[in-house]
Amino acid sequence: xxxxxxxxxxxxxxxxxxxxxxxxxxxxxxxxxxxxxxxxxxxxxxxxxxxxxxxxxxxxxxxxxxxxxxxxxxxxxxxxxxxxxxxxxxxxxxxx
Amino acid sequence: xxxxxxxxxxxxxxxxxxxxxxxxxxxxxxxxxxxxxxxxxxxxxxxxxxxxxxxxxxxxxxxxxxxxxxxxxxxxxxxxxxxxxxxxxxxxxxxxxxxxxxxxxxxxxxxxxxxxxxxxxxxxxxxxxxxxxxxxxxxxxxxxxxxxxxxxxxxxxxxxxxxxxxxxxxxxxxxxxxxxxxxxxxxxxxxxxxxxxxxxxxxxxxxxxxxxxxxxxxxxxxxxxxxxxxxxxxxxxxxxxxxxxxxxxxxxxxxxxxxxxxxxxxxxxxxxxxxxxxxxxxxxxxxxxxxxxxxxxxxxxxxxxxxxxxxxxxxxxxxxxxxxxxxxxxxxxxxxxxxxxxxxxxxxxxxxxxxxxxxxxxxxxxxxxxxxxxxxxxxxxxxxxxxxxxxxxxxxxxxxxxxxxxxxxxxxxxxxxxxxxxxxxxxxxxxxxxxxxxxxxxxxxxxxxxxxxxxxxxxxxxxxxxxxxxxxxxxxxxxxxxxxxxxxxxxxxxxxxxxxxxxxxxxxxxxxxxxxxxxxxxxxxxxxxxxxxxxxxxxxxxxxxxxxxxxxxxxxxxxxxxxxxxxxxxxxxxxxxxxxxxxxxxxx
Numbered sequence: 102x103x104x105x106x107x108x109x110x111x112x113x114x115x116x117x118x119x120x121x122x123x124x125x126x127x128x129x130x131x132x133x134x135x136x137x138x139x140x141x142x143x144x145x146x147x148x149x150x151x152x153x154x155x156x157x158x159x160x161x162x163x164x165x166x167x168x169x170x171x172x173x174x175x176x177x178x179x180x181x182x183x184x185x186x187x188x189x190x191x192x193x194x195x196x197x
Numbered sequence: 198x199x200x201x202x203x204x205x206x207x208x209x210x211x212x213x214x215x216x217x218x219x220x221x222x223x224x225x226x227x228x229x230x231x232x233x234x235x236x237x238x239x240x241x242x243x244x245x246x247x248x249x250x251x252x253x254x255x256x257x258x259x260x261x262x263x264x265x266x267x268x269x270x271x272x273x274x275x276x277x278x279x280x281x282x283x284x285x286x287x288x289x290x291x292x293x294x295x296x297x298x299x300x301x302x303x304x305x306x307x308x309x310x311x312x313x314x315x316x317x318x319x320x321x322x323x324x325x326x327x328x329x330x331x332x333x334x335x336x337x338x339x340x341x342x343x344x345x346x347x348x349x350x351x352x353x354x355x356x357x358x359x360x361x362x363x364x365x366x367x368x369x370x371x372x373x374x375x376x377x378x379x380x381x382x383x384x385x386x387x388x389x390x391x392x393x394x395x396x397x398x399x400x401x402x403x404x405x406x407x408x409x410x411x412x413x414x415x416x417x418x419x420x421x422x423x424x425x426x427x428x429x430x431x432x433x434x435x436x437x438x439x440x441x442x443x444x445x446x447x448x449x450x451x452x453x454x455x456x457x458x459x460x461x462x463x464x465x466x467x468x469x470x471x472x473x474x475x476x477x478x479x480x481x482x483x484x485x486x487x488x489x490x491x492x493x494x495x496x497x498x499x500x501x502x503x504x505x506x507x508x509x510x511x512x513x514x515x516x517x518x519x520x521x522x523x524x525x526x527x528x529x530x531x532x533x534x535x536x537x538x539x540x541x542x543x544x545x546x547x548x549x550x551x552x553x554x555x556x557x558x559x560x561x562x563x564x565x566x567x568x569x570x571x572x573x574x575x576x577x578x579x580x581x582x583x584x585x586x587x588x589x590x591x592x593x594x595x596x597x598x599x600x601x602x603x604x605x606x607x608x609x610x611x612x613x614x615x616x617x618x619x620x621x622x623x624x625x626x627x628x629x630x631x632x633x634x635x636x637x638x639x640x641x642x643x644x645x646x647x648x649x650x651x652x653x654x655x656x657x658x659x660x661x662x663x664x665x666x667x668x669x670x671x672x673x674x675x676x677x678x679x680x681x682x683x684x685x686x687x688x689x690x691x692x693x694x695x696x697x698x699x700x701x702x703x704x705x706x707x708x709x710x711x712x713x714x715x716x717x718x719x720x721x722x723x724x725x726x727x728x729x730x731x732x733x734x735x736x737x738x739x740x741x742x743x744x745x746x747x748x749x750x751x752x753x754x755x756x757x758x759x760x761x762x763x764x765x766x767x768x769x770x771x772x773x774x775x776x777x778x779x780x781x782x783x784x785x
């Protein structure tokens with residue numbers, strides 16, 4: 102499901118036009134980005150948390166050339182699913 | 198950066214503020230947004246949101262794991278997980294604080310770099326240790342430096358008499374102190390010392406014979422020696438016999454006297470060096486010979502052997518060996534103080550003393566020096582606790598010369614000394630020290646015998662007076678051979694005893710608990726240096742091990758103490774023997 106599909110799916114359930122829904126979604130995304138950029142955690146109840154995690158610096162060795170590289174620390178966005186979501190998606194079990 | 202948690206209500210407020218829509222509308226939007234995403238995910242579809250990222254379900258496969266408490270194998274069942282992959286823009290935005298950092302290629306030693314980041318606390322500990330060591334060394338060196346300064350003065354001023362007498366007096370007082378202490382241990386320590394110096398005196402006196410005629414006095418002295426020397430050795434053999442009984446008392450005495458005797462021995466060592474220096478330098482010879490006479494007079498100890506050998510050169514050739522030995526002993530004594538350190542190392546897993554020896558001395562066999570320097574901190578060199586601070590002493594390059602047999606002998610000597618001490622069995626330590634004393638005697642005898650054999654060939658050409666001394670020497674030789682025989686007998690019996698002890702006592706180096714992944718071969722590699730010797734471990738644990746290929750976890754395995762000749766991994770015969778045993782057991 103891509104962005105457009107998401108917008109249409111929401112628009113079909115709301116009494117708002119697609120354009121308006123898209124506007125809202127864009128605004129939401131920009132708010133998320135702002136908050137995450139500041140390092141805040143976004144908690145969506147019954148869905149999960151978007152949080153920023155710090156990956157510590159590490160040494161990596163190239164297996165073929167044996168060159169050692171110091172990888173600097175970095176911040177990444179991580180999504181931690183809530184327990185309710187976990188239960189929901191695990192009811193069906195493994196589909197593949 | 199603040200790490201607040203923003204809940205959905207706050208987000209709704211923020212979104213509403215950003216757009217023209219009311220809070221109600223945005224709330225409704227969110228109420229729909231989340232279930233829509235959920236539904237899409239449940240259908241197995243990934244949800245892609247522009248400028249934000251992708252949410253999708255990832256199947257985590259079931260995997261094996263171990264319960265940390267019980268050690269049992271457990272299986273973690275597979276589960277679905279929603280994974281969020283951020284958009285490139287979001288990634289960069291979030292990582293802005295660390296954006297300036299770039300991966301660095303390293304070609305230096307990374308291990309060293311980690312060392313630099315040793316916590317301050319540990320550095321403080323190191324500083325304290327070094328301080329205490331330095332203060333000890335300073336205390337010990339004070340005495341030595343005084344003597345050294347004296348020697349330097351002599352060098353410069355060429356005036357021996359005053360200062361040297363001081364040295365001699367020191368030496369005398371030392372001897373008297375030792376004799377006062379009356380412990381047998383110090384006596385035996387002292388004796389080789391004296392004999393060493395005696396020999397120096399002999400040599401010098403020998404050369405003196407050219408200058409001063411062989412007088413009747415000297416003959417009398419040699420006679421005295423004849424009477425004196427056997428008495429000495431006889432006395433010492435008695436001591437040796439009695440020693441085993443007295444050894445426990447001895448140990449106590451030793452502890453008390455250790456501090457005093459240690460620097461006394463060091464002073465005497467310096468005196469020996471000084472004598473040698475005089476011997477080498479011909480300018481001081483004549484003056485020194487006079488001094489020797491003074492010593493003999495003042496001491497009134499008639500131990501000086503006077504062997505009239507007119508030919509200098511042969512004597513020098515023969516004494517060269519003794520000189521070398523003494524230089525070595527000298528160096529060894531100095532280095533075994535271990536006051537000069539290259540560096541400190543901290544023990545970590547995978548590190549052994551041999552590793553350090555290889556690193557600093559280019560050959561792993563010299564690990565014994567490191568152990569010797571750290572024997573206070575290390576109880577078992579095979580099993581050193583992680584984090585132990587290990588001193589890496591500076592070793593004289595002469596002691597690290599693998600081409601020289603003497604270095605190997607010294608290594609063996611130190612290892613014998615160390616390992617017999619750590620065995621804690623008093624019998625063995627006593628035999629060891631006895632053997633050492635005996636060896637010393639034995640070597641001394643050999644040297645003298647060599648001297649005398651040269652005498653015999655040379656003296657035949659010379660006049661009657663020398664023939665007389667030749668006879669004396671022969672008789673002396675006979676006496677000595679008798680004495681050495683006497684000494685050898687108790688030595689043998691003691692050795693037999695120690696052998697019996699090692700057979701009867703079930704000596705184990707260690708007891709290992711069999712764990713998952715451990716193998717008898719690995720244990721053999723750890724304790725004996727080669728996998729091939731696992732058979733011996735199996736042999737010792739037959740009662741516990743039914744099948745050597747399948748040992749149950751938790752089995753306590755005794756690592757037997759084996760004779761070095763059995764587990765010499767460099768010797769092909771040993772390995773062959775072990776393999777034969779191996780095939781024998783495997784057939785069964």
